[in-house]
Amino acid sequence: MKFIHLTDTHIVGNSRLLYGINPAQRLREAITSIKTENADADFVVITGDLTHWGDDAAYKALAKELERLAVSVILVVGNHDDTPAFRTFFPDAMRDEHGFVQGSLQTDFAKCLFLDTTIPRTDQGMYCEKRQAWLKDELERYNGPILLFMHHPPFSVGIPGMDEIMLEDSNAFYDAIKSHAGRIRHLFFGHVHRPIFGNWRGISFSCMRGTNHQVACDTLNSTKNILGNLEEPAYGIVLLEEDQVTIHMHEYRKRSPEFRLDAPEGGDARSYMFGMRHEGGID
Ligand SMILES: [Fe+2]
Structure with a gap:
């Protein structure tokens, strides 16, 4: 099976720009790509920072963009989100018994667990005892392969500014999952x-x-x-099999020429490359 991993859409309302570009337009392009290039995906998951300011106008714009997707979308919240505003526009979104945006999805090959790592009005992440209890219960009620989805990483990634706002107390988080870690296929x-x-x-x-x-x-x-920049956006194409998780990063806005790499020598590929060289494109 296949699903799509999108993240950090940072939608702002009223068609405004963010860092000089339009987040809703960027998401629209991603959705067009998913619909045309990955129409066989079973679902789409967005791992948080759905909006940039957590305001009603942004969630309204997000809902409008997501309407175009023919498959189900699972929404995880991040530090830029506001759960009460989010729930106004997505009343059917995941919810655990304490109101956290948490839930699960059973697929043919794994159980997917979607975690809420947010602290209101704070950039750092947290996974409190109430949320840990929910996670432990979910893990104990199923003994097959698990996939975890969350906004904040529970570990540092080597970028000091981001490591400052990772999930706090990663050891407590690990303690909650460690007895099941051997069957957590991917995070x-x-x-x-x-x-x-x-x-x-x-x-x-x-x-x-x-x-x-x-x-x-x-x-x-x-x-x-x-430090931010405007490198190409991308989404993940996740191929899930009984014994394997494969993830392709797809830069969906890139319009590179395509050519046959498996053509016989002197065929399509060689003539294409030769042509590019004479145009000064490759050297
Ligand atoms: Fe973000």
């Missing part, structure tokens, strides 16, 4: 606006670029400033 997160892949205490993880703006790859920053 998807957002927040960092970068393509990041790795492994945390045996659990593989990935983050995608946002659909609007990005965080610069600034691992040497000693001032803990957070």
Whole structure:
């Protein structure tokens, strides 16, 4: 099966710009790409920072854009979101017994658990004891493969400014999942606006670029400033099988020429490359 990992859409209301670009337009382009290039996806998940200011106009604009998707969309909240405003426009969104935006989805190959790591009006993440209890219960009620989705990573990623606002008390979070860690097949997160892949205490993880703006790859920053940039947005195409999770990062706005790499020598590919060289495009 296939699903799409979008993150950090940062929608603003009334067609305003954010860092010089239109987040709703960027999401619209992502949705067009999903509908045309990945129409066989089973669902789309957005791992938080759905909006930039958490205001009604932004959630209204987000709802309007998401209407175009033919598949179900699972919405996770991030530090830029406001849960009461979010619920006004998405009354059917996930909700646990305490009102946190948490829920699960059983697929053919894994149970997906969507976590709420937000603290109101704070950029850092948190996973409190109430939320941990929900997660432990979900993990104990199912003994098959698990996928985790959350906005804040429960670990540092080597970018000091972002590590300052990761999930606080990652050891407590790990304690909540450690007895099931061996069957957590992957952890998807957002927040960092970068393509990041790795492994945390045996659990593989990935983050995608946002659909609007990005965080610069600034691992040497000693001032803990957070530098943004306008690198290409992307979403993740996740292929899920019984024994494998495969993630492709798709820069959906890029319009690169395509050519056959498997053409016989002297065929399409060679003549294309030769042509580019003479135009000064490749050297
Ligand atoms: Fe974000």
